[in-house]
Amino acid sequence: MEPEHKDKTLIRKYLNQNCSPEEMKEVKRLMLVPGTQQIFDELLSENWTGLEAEENTDQPHLQEKLQQFYRNLEGEEARRSHQKGEEESTVRVIKQRTYLRYAAVMAVIFLGLGTYGILQYKKTPVAEQIAMREVLNPRGQRSRIVLPDSSAVYLGAGSRITFPEQFEANSREIALEGEAFFEVTKDPKKPFIVHTGKVQTRVLGTSFKIDAFKNRPLTIAVATGKVRVDEYLNETSKSLAILTPGQKVTYDQGMIKTANTEIDEINGWKAARLVFHNESLKEIATELERWYNVEISFDNKGKAKEKISVVLQADVPLNKIMKILAATGHFKYHITSRNVSIN
Known part of the structure; x- marks a missing residue:
């Protein structure tokens, strides 16, 4: 059985x-x-x-x-x-x-x-029951989804969104696993709520990006409008942050960190513009694995820990983006089918 x-x-x-x-x-x-x-x-x-x-x-x-x-x-x-x-x-x-x-x-x-x-x-x-829709992007695929209220969601690779075909009378609630950029239609009478585990992001009409992959810190960054972020635990709520344009919050195992960020960087993600600030090559490789549906390995484990800052345009062929990354990170690489080895 x-x-x-x-x-x-x-x-x-x-x-x-x-x-x-x-x-x-x-x-x-x-x-x-x-x-x-x-x-x-x-x-x-x-x-x-x-x-x-x-x-x-x-x-x-x-x-x-x-x-x-x-x-x-x-x-x-x-x-x-x-x-x-x-x-x-x-x-x-x-x-x-x-x-x-x-x-x-x-x-x-x-x-x-x-x-x-x-x-x-x-x-x-x-x-009379409301039907639900689920959109799941595999690795290497992105999509734009229009919600019942005309809000737009730019869903990233390896990400999932679940939402009703018709929103309720007094709220607009969806669930997200992964990353997405939201352009929310303004409606003061119906708050827009994104559920990511035990954290809820609530807005009335704004644009913002959420990074909510499992086993990774949750990050919410605001491009326009105002966003409220709350944690729900044991049937009680706790305010984590109130964000305005150019601000972001990172939530990791109960730890909260707020910081400023460039609005152009938040908006640029929609157009596949990836900005990395002093991040390890391993973290950058993990991002590219999802965007290009490839496996990236390091022959030199020490190289994987090296940190760099770089801007990548992830809507070009993989070999082009690897040339830019290799020139910035000072390494050589080899591509075989869907595998990339860095040495």
């Missing part, structure tokens, strides 16, 4: 109220991912006894429905006890516990479910 997918395992833990605070955050992130609803439906259908989703979410009404559900379970188990032999008593006990546990889960879903819209999963007709 194949092991259960980690997302399904996590949602199962949520339905059984066994999630840690960090896992709760991951569940909320999954809400923005297409296909999550199907996982919920599958898990909510296990050992199902026919309780239907309720349009009436009044608390007394739901309490009455749940009490009726419990009575039905007890009646069903009583009928089974007359029909089954003594040898099946253990099976009945297991099933009864399963039903009661599921009823407890439904109680959480129906009565406690202000939590991040799970109620909407079960009470909204399928035709």
